[in-house]
Amino acid sequence: xxxEDFITAEVLKEQMRTRILGQNIHYVEEIDSTNVEVKRQAAxxxxxxxxxxxxxxxxxKGRRGRSWNSPxxxxxxxxxxxxxxxxxxxxxxxxTLVTALSVADAIREVTxxxxxxxxxxxxxxxxxxVCGILTExxxxxxxxxxxxxxxxxxxxxxxxxxxxxEIATSLLIEKGTAASRSLLAAKVMEQLEANYELFLxxxxxxxxxxxxxxxxxxxxxxxxxxxSNEEITGTAKGINEKGELLVQIEDRLLEVCxxxxxxxxxxxxx
Ligand code: BT5
Numbered sequence: 224x225x226x227e228d229f230i231t232a233e234v235l236k237e238q239m240r241t242r243i244l245g246q247n248i249h250y251v252e253e254i255d256s257t258n259v260e261v262k263r264q265a266a267x268x269x270x271x272x273x274x275x276x277x278x279x280x281x282x283x284k285g286r287r288g289r290s291w292n293s294p295x296x297x298x299x300x301x302x303x304x305x306x307x308x309x310x311x312x313x314x315x316x317x318x319t320l321v322t323a324l325s326v327a328d329a330i331r332e333v334t335x336x337x338x339x340x341x342x343x344x345x346x347x348x349x350x351x352x353v354c355g356i357l358t359e360x361x362x363x364x365x366x367x368x369x370x371x372x373x374x375x376x377x378x379x380x381x382x383x384x385x386x387x388x389e390i391a392t393s394l395l396i397e398k399g400t401a402a403s404r405s406l407l408a409a410k411v412m413e414q415l416e417a418n419y420e421l422f423l424x425x426x427x428x429x430x431x432x433x434x435x436x437x438x439x440x441x442x443x444x445x446x447x448x449x450x451s452n453e454e455i456t457g458t459a460k461g462i463n464e465k466g467e468l469l470v471q472i473e474d475r476l477l478e479v480c481x482x483x484x485x486x487x488x489x490x491x492x493x
Contacts, residue, residue, distance in 0.1 A: 228296070228379060230278065230405045238409035244303060244419065245274040245412040253295075255282040257302035258359055258373040265304055265361070265369045276301040276408065283375060286344070286357060291375050292384060297393070299376040299408050303415070306369050307423065312362040314426065315370055316481055317466040319344050319358040321422045322372050324435050325414035326354050330376075332414075333407045334398050339440035342459075342468050343481035346376075347440055351392035353377050374411065378404045427464040436461040446470060447487045448479055459486070 232250035239245045247270065254260050254277040261275050277300045283291035293300045305318070323340045330338035330346065330353070338354075339347045346354035357373040377383075379401045380393035394402050421430040428435065436442060441459040448455045448470055457472035467478040468486060479486065 228401060228404050230276065230408070234405045235276065235408060238405055239412055240409065241412050241416045243272040244416045245272065245409075247273045249273065249275045251275070251277045253277065253279045253281060256280055256284050256373075257300055258284060258357055258371050261302040261304045261371045261373075262359070262361070265371070269304055271304060271306040271369075273304040274301060274412065275304075284357060284373070285355060291355060291357075292387060292391070293375060294380070297380040298378050299374065299404050299411075301408060302371050302373040303412075304369055304371060305419075307367060309423070309426070310367055312360065312365070312367050314465075315360045315362070315367060316343070316358060317422065317428055318370060318372060318419075319356050319481065320428060320435060320462065320466045321418045321431065322356050322358070322374060322415060324431055324438065325418050326356070326374060326376065326411050327438050328414045328434070329407060329410035330354075330394065333410050334394050334402050336394060336397055338438070340435065340438045341440050342462065342486060343466070348392060348394070348397045351397075352390050353392055353394060353397070372415075376407065376411075378402055378407060425464075428462065428466050429464040432462065432464060441468070441486065448477070449487060 232248050235248050257275045257277050279295035280293035280300050283293035285291045326346050327338040327340050336348050341347045344356040345352050354376040359371045361368040377393035379395045383391045442461050446459045457470040460469040460471050467480055470477045470479055
């Protein structure tokens with residue numbers, strides 16, 4: 224087993240068998256946040272498909288102001304710039320789901336581990352979080368300027384800070400052997416490019432529903448939907464083509480949008 228797994232722009236470029244996404248790679252040793260860096264580059268006119276990948280983030284971001292632990296040399300911390308001309312702003316959050324499916328499939332392909340999707344933005348292995356996705360958008364009423372998709376994967380992390388040690392895991396911890404970060408990053412981008420094209424063809428998740436729902440860990444489980452002023456418990460039934468989580472509550476089927484609520488399993492993290 225290799226002890227160190229260095230990522231270099233050259234190795235990444237060699238392994239990245241994509242047409243457009245990630246063909247322009249900006250690799251940095253250290254950055255505040257790759258999402259923030261992509262936004263800076265977008266403001267300077269960067270093109271669709273730019274991928275920023277960092278060895279370490281000093282201010283990695285989660286959703287809603289939360290932070291993302293991104294230590295040096297152990298994970299994949301990367302962000303992709305997308306400029307989907309035809310996409311409506313209200314459909315941009317579907318890209319989080321497209322990405323989650325791509326990451327789950329790439330982890331399965333590279334490690335053989337059963338990676339599951341915890342709707343909307345986590346990937347889970349053996350009940351713990353190995354990956355989080357942060358989608359951000361710059362838009363006006365009817366037009367998207369650009370979208371940033373941030374992906375953080377704990378690949379060869381050996382241990383986590385105490386505050387997340389109960390919920391976080393890495394591929395190394397779950398598999399027992401290290402994985403190549405550059406190979407995994409390349410596979411994520413390949414899956415994402417293929418799924419992104421399918422997504423654009425229909426403008427929604429119609430073509431991705433089946434593979435997505437097969438990997439949805441919440442499926443047929445009890446979930447608690449936590450809104451700003453109410454909590455509802457029901458059974459998750461999968462997503463629809465808009466990416467909403469269908470939650471059965473007695474004889475009602477509720478369509479839950481990702482922006483407004485969080486969904487928790489009733490038992491432990493998932
Ligand atoms: C996320 O937010 O899961 C989105 C994480 C996105 C990270 C990537 S890394 C590349 C790009 N650049 C960035 O700055 N961000 C993106 P959320 O669902 O809000 O989850 C955040 C919560 O996950 C935190 O409050 C912690 O509880 C937990 N957490 C923090 N670091 C973690 C880690 N490395 N592994 C697993 N869980 C973690």
